[in-house]
Amino acid sequence: MTLEDKQQEIIQEFEMFDDWMAKYEYIIDLGKELPLIDKNKKTNDRLIRGCQSNVWLDSTVVDGKLIFTADADAIITKGIIGLLIRVLSNETPESVAKADLHFINTIGLHEHLSPTRANGLLSMVQKMKMTALLNLDKA
Amino acid sequence: MTEGTKKPFIVREIRQQFPALRQLIYNKNLIYFDNGATSQKPQVVLDAINMYYSKDNANIHRGVHFMSQQATTEYEKARVTIQNYIHAKKSEEIIFTKGTTDGINLVAFSYGELLSAGDEILITAMEHHSNIVPWQMLCQRKNLVLRVAPINKKGELIIEEFDKLLNSKTKLVAVTHISNTLGTINPVKELAAKAHAVGAKILVDGAQSIQHMSIDVVDMDCDFFVFSGHKVFGPTGIGVLYGKEALLDKMPPYQGGGDMISRVTFEHTTYNELPFKFEAGTPHIAGGICLGKAFEFLSELDMDAVQKYEKELADYAQDMLDTFEGLDIIGEAKKKTSVVSFVVEGIHPFDIGTLLDKQGIAVRTGHHCTQPLMDFFQIPGTVRASFAFYNTREEVDIFIAAVEKSINMLK
Ligand SMILES: Cc1ncc(COP(=O)(O)O)c(C=O)c1O
Numbered sequence: 001m002t003l004e005d006k007q008q009e010i011i012q013e014f015e016m017f018d019d020w021m022a023k024y025e026y027i028i029d030l031g032k033e034l035p036l037i038d039k040n041k042k043t044n045d046r047l048i049r050g051c052q053s054n055v056w057l058d059s060t061v062v063d064g065k066l067i068f069t070a071d072a073d074a075i076i077t078k079g080i081i082g083l084l085i086r087v088l089s090n091e092t093p094e095s096v097a098k099a100d101l102h103f104i105n106t107i108g109l110h111e112h113l114s115p116t117r118a119n120g121l122l123s124m125v126q127k128m129k130m131t132a133l134l135n136l137d138k139a
Numbered sequence: 140m141t142e143g144t145k146k147p148f149i150v151r152e153i154r155q156q157f158p159a160l161r162q163l164i165y166n167k168n169l170i171y172f173d174n175g176a177t178s179q180k181p182q183v184v185l186d187a188i189n190m191y192y193s194k195d196n197a198n199i200h201r202g203v204h205f206m207s208q209q210a211t212t213e214y215e216k217a218r219v220t221i222q223n224y225i226h227a228k229k230s231e232e233i234i235f236t237k238g239t240t241d242g243i244n245l246v247a248f249s250y251g252e253l254l255s256a257g258d259e260i261l262i263t264a265m266e267h268h269s270n271i272v273p274w275q276m277l278c279q280r281k282n283l284v285l286r287v288a289p290i291n292k293k294g295e296l297i298i299e300e301f302d303k304l305l306n307s308k309t310k311l312v313a314v315t316h317i318s319n320t321l322g323t324i325n326p327v328k329e330l331a332a333k334a335h336a337v338g339a340k341i342l343v344d345g346a347q348s349i350q351h352m353s354i355d356v357v358d359m360d361c362d363f364f365v366f367s368g369h370k371v372f373g374p375t376g377i378g379v380l381y382g383k384e385a386l387l388d389k390m391p392p393y394q395g396g397g398d399m400i401s402r403v404t405f406e407h408t409t410y411n412e413l414p415f416k417f418e419a420g421t422p423h424i425a426g427g428i429c430l431g432k433a434f435e436f437l438s439e440l441d442m443d444a445v446q447k448y449e450k451e452l453a454d455y456a457q458d459m460l461d462t463f464e465g466l467d468i469i470g471e472a473k474k475k476t477s478v479v480s481f482v483v484e485g486i487h488p489f490d491i492g493t494l495l496d497k498q499g500i501a502v503r504t505g506h507h508c509t510q511p512l513m514d515f516f517q518i519p520g521t522v523r524a525s526f527a528f529y530n531t532r533e534e535v536d537i538f539i540a541a542v543e544k545s546i547n548m549l550k
Contacts, residue, residue, distance in 0.1 A: 020165055020497040021548075028490075028548055052489045052505050052520075073519065074487035075549060076494075 003095050006087045007103035014107040023108070024076065031079030037071040048127065050120030053077045057124050059131045061138050065090050068128060072120065080112050080121060088128055096132035101125065148444040154529045156181040156436075167499025170534045175319050175478055175525030176503050177369045178350060180433070184373060187432040191425045199424055200398055200415070214424055217431025218414070224434045225364065226355040227381055231413040234387070235427050238378035239346040240269040242365030243313070245380055245417060246342055247273035249390040250311065250363075256282035258310040261339070263288045263296050263325070264515055265318045268508040270344045274313060284308075290515070294321035294470035302333065309339040316348035320507040320523065321470025322453065322478030324348075331360045340386065346370055350527065351449060351477050353442040356381050368426060373433035377426030380417070387413050394419040445528045449477045452526050452535060459539045463546065469521050480507075480521040486549045488520045494545035495522075500538055 001009070017023040037046075041058045048055040053074035060067050068089040072078040087103065088096050104110050113122050154160055159179040162169050171179060191213075197206035199214050215230070222230045236242040260274045264287055278285045286309075288301040296314075305312070312334040317324050327343050334341040342363035345354065350371040356364050363386075368377040382390075392399055392410055396419035401409045410416045457479045460466055465484035482488060492504030505520040506513045513520060524538065 021494070021544075024494060024497060025548055052492075053487060054519075074489040076490045 003087060003091050003099055007101070010083055010086070010103050011106050027079035027083075027109075028075055029079070030082040031072075031075040031077075034071070034078050034082040034085075035069065037069045041069070042071060048120040048123045050077075050123070053120055055081065055120035055124050057127055059128070061093070061135050064092060064138060066093055066096055066128075066132060066135065070124065077112070077121060080109060081124065083109075084121075084125065084128070093132040093135040093138060097129055097136065099129075145441040146439055148441050148448060148528070150448070150529065150531055153440075154531075156183070157529050158182060158185070160529060164499040164501075165497055170500040170530075170538060172524040172526060172530065172534070172538060173501045173503050174350075174527040174530075175347060175370075175507075175523060177375070178372050178527055179529070180372055180374070181436050183436050184429050184432050187429045188374065188425055191428055195428075196425075198421055210424055210428075213428045213431075214422075217427045217429075217434075220431040220434045220438075221379055224354070224438060225349075225381060226357050228357060229384055232381055232384050232387065234380040234382065234414045234417045235422050236365070236378045236380050237376055237423070238367035238369070239267075239344060239365050240273075240367075242363075242378055242380035243269055243342070243344065244273045245393045246363050246365075246382075247277045249393045249417070250340070250386075251277040251281060251283075252391050253389065254281055254283055254310050257284070257308060259284045259286055259306070259308045261286045261288060261301075261304055261309050261312045263301070263314050264290045265294065265296070265321060265323060265509065265512050266313070266315055267319055267344065267346065268510070270313055270315060271511070283310075287511075290323075293472050294318065294323045294475075295472045296323070296325055298326075298329075301330070305333060305337055305339070307337055309334070309337055311340050311342060313342040313344070315344040315346070317351065317476065317478075318470065318509075318512075319347045319478070319525075320480055320509045320512055320521065321472060322475040322480070322525075323470060323472035324474040324476060326474075327361060328359050331362075335360070347477075350437075352446045362386055368430040368433065371430075371433055372436065373430035374423075374426045377423045377430050379430075384413065387417070392416050392419070396420040398422075440528070446476065449526050449528055449530075452530055452532065453477050453479055455532060456524060456526075456535045456538065459535070460542065463543065466546075469516055469518065477527075478523060478525045480523045482518050482521050483546055483549075486546065488522045490549050491522045491542065491545050494548060495538075495541055498541040498544070500541055 037056050037058055042056045046056045046058050055072045057070045068085050070081045104113055157179045195210050197210045199211040218230045218233045222233050274285055286304045288304050289297050291297055316327050331341045340362040343361040345364050345366040349366040362383050364381040369375040399411050399416050399419040401411045460481055467482050469480040488504040495502050503523045
């Protein structure tokens with residue numbers, strides 16, 4: 001499945017929900033399911049401080065692909081992280097660096113990635129892209 | 140306006156004057172419980188903004204022409220309205236600023252110039268960042284000492300500890316009238332007397348009190364009183380610093396420029412009189428005029444009835460929230476008003492805030508610019524509902540149901 005396929009899949013999943021609360025119910029469930037980052041990896045150098053919530057992000061390269069794990073102290077943030085990781089993890093650094101995360105807009109969650117939200121998500125995506133750029137030669 | 144002419148307080152009628160309250164958010168009727176952050180504006184203020192820019196727009200204090208004089212008259216009339224509202228003795232004691240933060244910085248800089256190494260500033264543990272950081276900066280600049288009077292777990296200032304920290308070296312007490320995070324009402328009149336007894340001045344941060352109760356700066360006997368226009372139904376970008384005339388007279392100007400001067404040569408400049416000495420440059424003219432309108436609007440209200448109503452609303456919300464399992468009210472001062480802050484065990488405030496938003500309810504979550512206070516309670520933040528007189532019991536009922544729903548989703 002390509003990165004774009006994954007985005008389309010998420011968009012389809014969200015089409016089922018006809019109101020905000022149902023959408024958020026789903027995101028919260030995703031947040032509860034998200035595999036936690038290894039406890040010993042919840043260190044300050046992996047912490048992305050937002051004004052509203054904090055995010056921890058870890059990345060490794062396995063067989064030329066980027067693997068992201070993450071956690072957040074707020075469950076909605078965590079659920080959205082789950083979506084972002086589903087799309088961006090297990091992809092080559094090149095596809096991550098180039099990725100246009102349009103699904104966030106389509107499913108109506110762009111506000112969470114706006115600078116004004118200050119929940120750490122925007123910085124997290126930026127950090128994921130930066131990691132990808134730094135690992136371009138590892139693919 | 141005399142007491143006798145005040146209109147009876149009828150919330151339904153009040154609401155009609157605030158167009159922003161009549162809107163759908165995500166297809167739900169807006170419930171606006173973020174009044175601590177900023178208030179909505181009544182029609183008279185909106186009309187005045189429109190009127191000013193469509194008709195009266197001109198620079199003030201410097202024009203020979205009709206419009207300039209008209210604008211100047213309106214601007215100065217607003218100053219007098221505000222003077223009367225807070226019962227200041229003279230309109231010269233009303234300095235227009237950009238807001239609370241600006242007013243505090245003005246005092247920190249200007250009054251700060253009169254202080255010397257070793258002098259002490261006393262604040263409390265419940266201050267907003269804007270009543271902490273300017274003092275820290277001043278302390279660094281002039282080698283002063285910042286002292287912090289602690290609070291108890293209910294969120295009340297511990298008076299005995301305050302007394303111990305107050306001494307002959309204390310030159311200024313800077314204290315919030317009402318805590319934006321906890322709703323605690325501080326006994327500012329009593330604190331003013333204590334400060335004066337050791338020869339200190341007192342600055343009262345009125346950002347959260349001016350819109351909720353009647354204010355009498357002379358009775359309170361504070362030396363400075365600051366507030367923001369936008370929290371008291373006026374525009375953003377305008378605020379007021381009240382200061383006692385004798386003290387303001389002694390203080391050097393804060394910023395230099397036009398309007399604040401009397402005579403400028405390259406060798407020497409003499410400064411203008413109060414209040415202009417502290418109002419350098421073209422001010423926020425529309426802001427000042429429209430803030431005056433907001434106070435005219437408030438003058439027609441019976442503020443005691445308003446205060447009583449808001450307190451009942453907040454108490455009602457708090458009592459209902461208190462019945463939820465795992466929910467903790469943050470700030471349980473005996474004297475408290477208009478604000479209910481809470482946390483729920485195992486649930487991040489941001490999550491509750493996000494779900495409330497999707498149900499059309501505006502609250503604030505986070506540290507509310509009071510990080511040291513959050514550290515004291517050892518929490519990352521709270522959900523804060525803050526009320527104004529245009530809020531209703533029905534809104535509180537919807538809010539309570541929405542909080543319950545949110546908690547159930549997040550558990
Ligand atoms: C108690 C208190 N002080 C100061 C401020 C700062 O006000 P402004 O940002 O309007 O300058 C606020 C606003 O949140 C406040 O609640």
